[in-house]
Amino acid sequence: MKKLSILLVSLAFFAxxxxxxEDKQSEIEEVKVTTxxxxxxxxxxxxxxxxxxxxxxxxxxxxxxxxxNRIGLDEAYKFAKGEEVTASIGIKAKLSRPLDxxxxxxxxxxxxxxxxxDAGDEWVMKTTQGKRWNGLIKTGxxxxxxxxxxxxxxxxxxxxxxxxxxxxxxxxxxxxxxxEKYNDPGKFTAFIGYEWTSLDKGNNLHRVVIYRDDADxxxxxxxxxxxxxxxxxxxxxxxxxxxxxxxGGKVLAIAHNGNLSNGVMFAETRMNGEAFDESYVKExxxxxxxxxxxxxxxxxxxxxxxxxxDEFADFENWDFGNLDLSVKKTDDxxxxxxxxxxxxxxxxxxxxxxxxxxxxxxxxxxDSHTTLATADDNNFFGKATNVEPSPExxxxxxxxxxxxxxxxxxxxxxxxxxxxAKENTRASLWDAMKRKETYATTGPRMSLRFFGGFDYNxxxxxxLVDAGYEKGVPMGGDINNAGDKSPTFITxxxxxxxxxxxxxxQIVKGWANADxxxxxxxxxxxxxxxxxxxxxxxxxxxxxxxxxxxATWDNSIGSTELKAVWTDPNFDPELEAFYYLRVIEIPTPxxxxxxxLRFDIKDMGEEVPMTAQQRGYTSPIWYSPx
Numbered sequence: 108m109k110k111l112s113i114l115l116v117s118l119a120f121f122a123x124x125x126x127x128x129e130d131k132q133s134e135i136e137e138v139k140v141t142t143x144x145x146x147x148x149x150x151x152x153x154x155x156x157x158x159x160x161x162x163x164x165x166x167x168x169x170x171x172x173x174x175x176n177r178i179g180l181d182e183a184y185k186f187a188k189g190e191e192v193t194a195s196i197g198i199k200a201k202l203s204r205p206l207d208x209x210x211x212x213x214x215x216x217x218x219x220x221x222x223x224x225d226a227g228d229e230w231v232m233k234t235t236q237g238k239r240w241n242g243l244i245k246t247g248x249x250x251x252x253x254x255x256x257x258x259x260x261x262x263x264x265x266x267x268x269x270x271x272x273x274x275x276x277x278x279x280x281x282x283x284x285x286x287e288k289y290n291d292p293g294k295f296t297a298f299i300g301y302e303w304t305s306l307d308k309g310n311n312l313h314r315v316v317i318y319r320d321d322a323d324x325x326x327x328x329x330x331x332x333x334x335x336x337x338x339x340x341x342x343x344x345x346x347x348x349x350x351x352x353x354x355g356g357k358v359l360a361i362a363h364n365g366n367l368s369n370g371v372m373f374a375e376t377r378m379n380g381e382a383f384d385e386s387y388v389k390e391x392x393x394x395x396x397x398x399x400x401x402x403x404x405x406x407x408x409x410x411x412x413x414x415x416x417d418e419f420a421d422f423e424n425w426d427f428g429n430l431d432l433s434v435k436k437t438d439d440x441x442x443x444x445x446x447x448x449x450x451x452x453x454x455x456x457x458x459x460x461x462x463x464x465x466x467x468x469x470x471x472x473x474d475s476h477t478t479l480a481t482a483d484d485n486n487f488f489g490k491a492t493n494v495e496p497s498p499e500x501x502x503x504x505x506x507x508x509x510x511x512x513x514x515x516x517x518x519x520x521x522x523x524x525x526x527x528a529k530e531n532t533r534a535s536l537w538d539a540m541k542r543k544e545t546y547a548t549t550g551p552r553m554s555l556r557f558f559g560g561f562d563y564n565x566x567x568x569x570x571l572v573d574a575g576y577e578k579g580v581p582m583g584g585d586i587n588n589a590g591d592k593s594p595t596f597i598t599x600x601x602x603x604x605x606x607x608x609x610x611x612x613q614i615v616k617g618w619a620n621a622d623x624x625x626x627x628x629x630x631x632x633x634x635x636x637x638x639x640x641x642x643x644x645x646x647x648x649x650x651x652x653x654x655x656x657x658a659t660w661d662n663s664i665g666s667t668e669l670k671a672v673w674t675d676p677n678f679d680p681e682l683e684a685f686y687y688l689r690v691i692e693i694p695t696p697x698x699x700x701x702x703x704l705r706f707d708i709k710d711m712g713e714e715v716p717m718t719a720q721q722r723g724y725t726s727p728i729w730y731s732p733x
Contacts, residue, residue, distance in 0.1 A: 152576045153527040153544060157536060158552055159208035160187065160480035161361060161524050162302070162315050162399060162472035166195075167213040167278055171476035172221035173244065173253030175492035178478045180285035183211050187480050188295055195492040200479055202486070203605065204552070206523075207531050208296035209480060210472075211282060212315045215330035216304040217260065219274030220267075224252075234266040250493050258431060260306065270332045283326045290321075292532045301330040303360070305338040307378070309433040311367040312340055314395070315472075316347070319537040320356035328354065339378040341387070344394045359541060363399035363474065365449070366407045367430040370440030373449035373465060388456055388464035397540055400446045400547045400724055401471040401522035403490045408689070408724050409447045412438055417629050418645065419613075419691060422722065423519045423549075432508040447617060447627060450727060454619035454683040457731070468543025468583045468726030469687070471522025482550040484719075485658075487520040487698040494518075498706035501699055501715065516715045520698045521549040525723075527581065543583025546688075548723040551606035556599035557582040557688040559728035563595040563672050571597050571670065582688070583726040587733060589680040594730060598632050599670040600690045600723075607692035607721065608665025609635060610649040614673060618684035629689075632673045635666035651694040653718045658696040658704055665693040680732055687727040694718040 165183050166176040175195055182192045189205030223231050224240050231237035236259065240252035259265050283299055290297040298317050305312040318325050331346035340362075347358050365372030376382055400407050405425030414420040428435045442448045446469065453465030473482050476491045487496075494500040494515045501516040525546045528539040539545065546555050556571060560579020567574035575597050580586060586594055602608050611634035617627045631646045638647050652661035675686075700717040702708065 152572060153529050153539060154572065155528065155530075156554055157207035157296075157526045157528055157531055159206050159210070159296070159524050159526070160472050160475075160482070161210040161298070161300070161317060161470060162212050162363065162402065162474045163209060163478070163480050164213055164302075164474070164476040165211060165478045166221070167218070167282070168302075168476060169214065169217040169221035169224075170253050170257055171213075171478070171491065172225065173240075173249040173256065174476065175249055176477060177492075180211060180281065183478045183480070184209060184285065184289035184297060186478070188289070192479075194477065194479060194488060194495055196495045196497075198496065200481075200486075200488060202481070203483070205295075206480060208298065208526075208536055210298040210300040210315065210317055211286065212300050212302040213278070213282065214304045215275075215301045216332050217269040218278040218330070219271065220269050223271075223274060231267060236266045272329070275329050275332075279329055280326065283322050287322045290533070293530060296531055296533055296536055298533060298537070299325045303331055303333065303343050305333045305340060305343075306430060307338045307371060309429040309431040310369045310371045311364045311430040312338055312362075312371060313364065314340060314343060314360040314362050315399070316358060316360050317537065317540070318356060318358050319533055320354070320358075321533070324354040324356040337378075341377070341390070344390050347394050357537065357541075359397070359537075360395050361397045361399050361470070362395055363402060363472070364404050364407065364430070365398075365444040365446075366405050366425050367428075368444055369429040369434055369436060370443035373443045373452060375443070375452065383456060383460060383464065385460050385462065388460050388462040391464040392462065392466050396467055396543055397470050397545065398446060398449070398467040399472050400469045401519070401549050402474045403518050403521060404474060405519060406521060406549060407444070407446055410441050410445050412441050413445060413448050414627065414629075419629075419689070419720070419722075422720070423521070425513070425517070427513055428508075428510055432506045432510050432513065435510045446724070447615065450685050451617040451619070451625040451627065454617065454685065455623065455625060457683055458619055458623075463729070466729065468540070468545050469547045469724050470524035470540075470545050471547035471549065472524055473522065482521055482523050484520045484550060484696060484698040485701050487701075489515065490518050496702065496705070498708060501702055501708070501711060516699055516711065519549070523548050523550060523552065525552075525555070543726040544581050546582060546723055546725040549721045551603040551692060551721045551723070553603045553606065553609070553690060553692070553723050554599075554601040555688060555690055555723050555725055556597065557725045557728065558597040559584065559586050559594055559686065559730075561586070561589065561592040561594055563597055565672055567597060568670050568672060571599055580728060582728060585729050585731065587731040589678070589730070589732070593675050593678040594686075595672055595674045596686060596728070597670075597672055598688055600688075601668050602666070602692070607660065607695040608662040608667060609669050610665055610691045610693050610720065611635065611646060612669045612671065613689045613691070614686055615689055616675065616684060616686050618679070618682050620682065628677070630673070633669045633671040635669065636664065649693050651718065653694050653696055653700075655700065655717055658700050660693070660695050662693070682732065684730040685727040686730070688723075688725040690723045692721045694720050
């Protein structure tokens with residue numbers, strides 16, 4: 108009970124910052140009033156941003172249950188809706204602010220397998236593996252069983268069929284019924300979904316599948332599983348096509364953790380080695396309109412090797428190896444792993460084949476396996492139950508192999524999906540995801556707007572939503588045929604009232620040159636304070652007010668709100684290009700600092716970061732000359 112008391116007291120303590128932060132919150136309320144538009148009453152445009160997690164696992168996922176997760180669907184939804192629940196380790200957990208939507212995305216591969224192993228079902232106990240894993244669970248070594256099972260699954264060396272139709276149907280029925288139970292149109296959206304779990308010799312190719320539909324269409328459709336003969340995502344797409352054809356419903360898929368694919372996620376050839384063709388590029392973007400750019404297993408926006416001139420490209424990178432760390436990472440793999448490099452590759456294929464296969468919007472989500480959707484540093488329950496809050500978790504190995512080790516302190520309290528939609532319903536949110544009017548954050552609930560066109564001016568900032576839609580397109584949209592004009596963009600950011608104030612707003616541009624080469628540039632559009640661009644063309648660092656003694660910070664630096672109209676100064680109307688917004692906060696405490704103080708840890712080592720500059724990434728706006 109002592110550990111419980113310490114955690115609950117410290118969570119309450121860390122929720123308090125200082126008077127200057129409260130002043131910022133008051134400022135935000137005033138700003139919110141001034142940014143409302145006349146269109147809000149008629150709901151002609153999406154005027155609300157909704158926050159959620161599209162990637163959460165409960166005890167129904169084998170790699171969650173085997174690591175000790177003992178709470179399920181009811182707790183997942185109650186927690187997301189703001190209710191207090193008891194975590195698997197016995198401590199109370201609650202979000203300071205509820206979410207607006209949730210996708211419980213338990214693995215389709217191995218649905219019900221953990222429960223069968225745990226229960227010692229006869230068909231499981233007939234195998235050597237089943238007996239061993241059942242025994243490990245009973246002796247408290249479920250984590251060892253989980254790692255062995257994942258490795259066997261990845262290399263197709265399971266002695267049992269992991270996809271028993273009876274088990275699948277039972278688990279899927281429970282999943283759908285729970286989503287229907289907690290779905291509350293207009294107040295909280297419980298999407299029906301799952302995670303398709305493809306591994307190619309340890310290289311991550313997972314996709315989260317999300318339905319627009321209700322139980323009448325989804326209940327009778329058992330989720331797709333990885334083809335035993337091929338982990339190729341191309342085998343998923345026909346199954347999604349079949350669902351839509353048979354039910355009249357709608358479905359999409361979201362890839363994630365390209366940083367653990369060792370270059371396979373955004374490779375320049377199909378998995379069978381063949382070149383992309385017109386059919387492939389059209390099918391890929393049809394079914395995969397979004398990409399999960401940030402989550403617990405590393406941030407995937409950019410990498411310093413790929414973007415050496417971007418001083419913010421080194422944020423929480425995981426560049427150790429593939430998912431099970433069976434093969435180390437090499438620099439030549441990185442271009443096939445990160446959001447920005449993939450967006451640039453997409454332009455190349457647009458020029459060659461007429462369709463951009465990587466024309467995806469951006470979201471963040473957690474990939475938590477604890478049943479608890481937490482992307483907040485001061486309330487981070489970790490990736491799995493065995494690394495929920497404790498004095499020891501930071502030094503617990505996350506992945507260990509002959510190739511090295513990834514430590515739990517390297518996991519990230521990230522991220523959330525933000526969706527601009529007209530209302531909080533499955534249909535409205537799903538449609539917004541499909542049209543890519545979305546953005547990712549690493550945890551903060553900052554409000555971001557991004558519009559592109561050719562006729563914006565400074566006056567449009569006074570009524571930016573009406574002007575944004577009427578003169579151009581929002582994030583996720585397309586502009587073309589520039590003529591003799593350069594594109595202009597409306598950029599807007601409002602800080603999270605519980606987060607850090609804003610350091611700067613940037614526009615990231617990528618383009619394809621006439622000779623086929625790919626290029627990028629990061630522009631500082633507007634920033635806080637009176638800093639001036641230095642001789643290297645960079646805006647100096649904002650500073651750091653974090654007090655390492657008590658995990659507070661001072662929002663006297665940074666800005667509550669940043670907005671500007673920006674025109675591309677280096678525009679070539681003949682070249683394919685994309686633009687997206689990156690917004691960066693001032694430094695705030697990282698979850699490791701909260702743990703250090705919460706559990707009175709004397710020293711974590713210099714390699715463990717105590718602060719971080721949280722951020723958000725909008726879906727791009729694409730320019731095409733035709």
